[in-house]
Amino acid sequence: MTHWRSLEELAGSAEFREALAHEFPPGADEPASGMSRRSFVQLLGASIALSGLGGCLERPRERILPYVSNPPELTPGLAQYYATSMVLGGYATGLLVESHAGRPTKVEGNPDHPASLGAAGVFEQASVLQLYDPHRARRPRRASKELSWPEFTSAVSPAKLRRYVGDRGAGLHFLLEPTSSPFVGDLLVRLRALYPAVGIHFYGPLTSPMLTAAGTMAFGRALQPVYDFRSADVVLALDADFLASMPFHLRYAHDFAERRRITGPSDPMNRLYAAEPVFSPTGSLADHRLRTTGTSISEVAWLVLAELVQNHGLSPEGMPAGMRSLLGTVETDDGRLRWSRAVAADLAAHRGRSVVIAGERQPVEVQVIAHLLNSALGNWGKTVRYIDSPFAAPGNDGGGLGPLMDASAAGQVTTLAVLEGNPCYNAPADLDFSSRFSKLYLTLYLGLYENETAAEAKMFIPALHYLESWGDARAYDGTASLVQPLISPLYGGRTPADVLLAFLGEPDAQVHQQLRQFWQQRVASADFEHFWDTALQRGVLPDTSAPSVTPTLKWNGLDQLLTRSPAGRPPANEPAVELVFLPDPKVYDGTFAGSPWLQELPHPITKLTWDNAAMLSPGTAARIGVGSGDMLLLEADRRTLRVPALIVPGHADDSIALNLGYGRWADGEPVARGVGFNAYRLLPSMRYILPAVSATQALHSGIPRRHDLAVTQTHWAMEGRPLVLQAALEDYRHHPDFTRGDKGRTLSLYEPHKYTGNQWAMVIDQSLCTGCGGCVVACQAENNIPVVGKEGVLNSREMHWLRIDRYFSGPADDPEVVAQPMLCQHCEKAPCEYVCPVSATKHSPDGLNEMVYNRCVGTRFCSNNCPYKVRRFNWFDYNAEVSETEAMAKNPDVTVRARGVMEKCSFCVQRIRASEIEAQIAGHPVRDGQFTTACAQACPTKAIIFGSFADPDSAVAHAAAEPRAYAVLHELGTEPRVRYLARITNPNQALEDQHGV
């Protein structure tokens, strides 16, 4: 099977072949544009100063500042780890945060927390940089005047506020992000007790209203499903990216991988079916992926259900006989039908051992049919359990933005407090939130940044970062955990709880004390101190997982939903294009748009950085007449958006997908400002899919017709060599040695190295890698890797030590995709070592390819000779512009590299040496699993295994001994220490000859 990396490569365009011939594209060594005369003169002055050897004469003076009194828990030079939780989309993920002398530097997952199990995703990893962001807001203000905290608390104290909102609080409204915090929930209940008429609303653009609505429709109660992929043999994902973006995805990915991982040809493997419009990490792991529009997912779901009911005799619990006839067999020779039939047959054969999961962006009917499917398959209580939503719902309104805007239109809102979130930017376009908000009598906003909402608010209070604050939250499965601060506030600020306490008339209450009291009242523990300390230490409150609820289907009302059969629908012949809104895998809903790490993280599938784009299939692009980078004009409900097109192989035809979170305009977030295009301008209320929009090439005069997209995809292309090996499970069983040509010793002219001690090595399982990018950000945080900006990426200057190559195979419109993490292979016969004229890269006795920055003179010969293209050159002094606070995020155990040196993956040598020292002092050898690299630690599916080949019982040695292990570019004789496990898929024979629709 030939793999190709981009459409340009597949087509073999002249431009692509030209680009391949160069190590770096022309102009990679030119300085960033926009250099002013002033900075040119500065550079000139600097070089004159250097030529005078001025720096050699003065010995730098350093001070040592000891503590005045030693904190008993801290030894300078030893890192500490604290358990805390980060909340995203309302749900908590438990973390262990590394702290050096009081400054948090690295976030890891908490192995004891059910939503993490030791893994940490891109947002968690990057959150530490947000803490130190110099652009965070620092000044509370009323209009533009300074506002002190006592002034604020007295302004909103019940005594003052009652004059405006009366005793009942009419006209007083709060808008929060959906929160699962029991403590904040309790404060809201107290607030409602104080002001019975208060309006409390929740809005998070990515918190799907569909889940609750589907629960209410199917069960008469807002139940949410929790899946157990450990017991699932067959999984059907209906536009559900449960491996990389849905809430609880770290846990789901872990559990899914437990059943995906094979240690030999005889092991069983689960099977994944995915139907989706946009290529997602989940789709890339699917054994069978149905490329179909977002609006047609409901048909697929319906077809599977009809098939189960009609041909397999499986009905959802208590389904009235009359309804069975609604699910009549559809006689169409549609690929979709064949796919659905095969999936239904496979699911029926795995009753009680399967999962059907619907994506959050799918409408209520798909969610309900997924509930029905799981019921029909007997999965309830086995692979699917239902719990009450952990979100706080104080009182009876629980209104979203819609009811708030209705109240505002009716003149019933006088005071609105927005506690975090950013509704002026991310509210649905049809609500016109921003202009309504700015007209209200009194508006208050609590936020991390002076963002779009802050600009419209009359009062602004800076918020605290979670690493600076006390709090609590629940995970998706209901497990409660605590949020504890690791550092005192850098810029001042308050939490939503502080503000709510001020409204309750308790401005002097400390959140920490209140939180303790809250839990003390609720915990039946004789020794609360012990309970509290244990909870803080472990990061989880024991036995707080939500109890399972036995659901009962409410059938009245469902007949209408089921009647809408595909047969009854008019054929979709009109060339309408649907528009799908997606959470962004890098900036989420825009919250992280200010994070340079995440902006520069390549998109898992498109490899796009510093932008978003309208993703569409090659066919649709041809029909509209655009290519990648051409500006598209999207129009929906009389609102328009100009956005560049980006052709993505495997995208569904007649579907355009847009990532939310870009196109920010507030001055308070200069990194985010002007990056990408604001998809919220078209986002409707309560929906994530617009069935019909108009998409044309933007041809207006005076507007650029093209946009440069900084895509890392075609850089460092590998000339079509078979780098990723893959096989179906059946074939692997018959030919377990299919990788034999790509491993083993090779003949060499070079003397072998003398190896002593541990032999560090890595194995990467390509069956498990989703390409999510968690490892890339983990590596960036651990190893002080700089960002280079969009222009730098366009010039191929990105510095990531670990990148994820993504290979397509098969036809351009419906390919398969494989992710391959690529890092320094630590070759035993390393081509880079032979060409370095100054011995700046050497081989260590424990098998590391070492890079010595202080010796490197920057010839770049090593990079030229590296067949894997994993060496990175510091073209500029990227750390020169790092602010004082951002410098605090640097790992003190790793050198911050200067301009003009090469750098590359070191196998986290700082962790290796630290573990060796620890083990030597304790008097035992380094144990397998005593430590691991940052990338392996972050990986939710544990696709990366690190350890020593010297220990034959180590996990890495076992993995490398698997028959499907191989070395990339083995024929070159580099003998890499990174081995890959060929990708094994588990296709269904019934669908083998059919490939998509």
Added chain:
Amino acid sequence: MAALFSPHSNVVARRVVVLAVLAVVGIPLLLMWWVRTPYVTGQGHTVAQPIPLFSHQIHVTGLQIDCRYCHYAVERAATAGMPSSETCIPCHSQVWRTGPFFAPVRASLTSKAPIPWQRINRLPDYVFFNHAIHVNKGVGCETCHGRVDQMAQIRQAVPLTMSWCLDCHNQPERYLRPVDQVTVMGWHPSQGSQLSQGRELKRRYHVRELTTCTACHR
């Protein structure tokens, strides 16, 4: 027509050629010698400290205080650990608590501001030295810090160049001592030669000749 160059110019030309060759070889050699001089390495240098009269000599020789009383993290952490201002108090609440030379400590305690000691033994940022592993393998404080017990004012005792580090990393037996003797100043092997005892200790402590780059550069 007179010759353009006098015969003397041959001599000049030869001298210039010889000087040029000497300069090409000599100037780099000179620079290489120069960076190894104490002037550049800082060996023997002292720096004015915030408590000018603080004397290691008095505390170590006179009072027999173990190094680890103040440098408390040396057996566990990469840094030896500097004493907090409070560390002085148990003794100095009894003696010498009022004199002007103790004023910086009192000021530090009242203002809660640290005492700004000046660093003497400085390694470049790309060198990662770990105290704990050295003292746990029998490298004495004295081996790198010199006779601190004789220093009224602390100074850098050794050049701290890479070749100086490698001296020991290549032949650790020449410097090792029993772990319980690491803080002893002026230590000598009680029986046998340093080399014979050093070899024995190297075996017993599993001391490796660690000269791989990433042992120190990460």
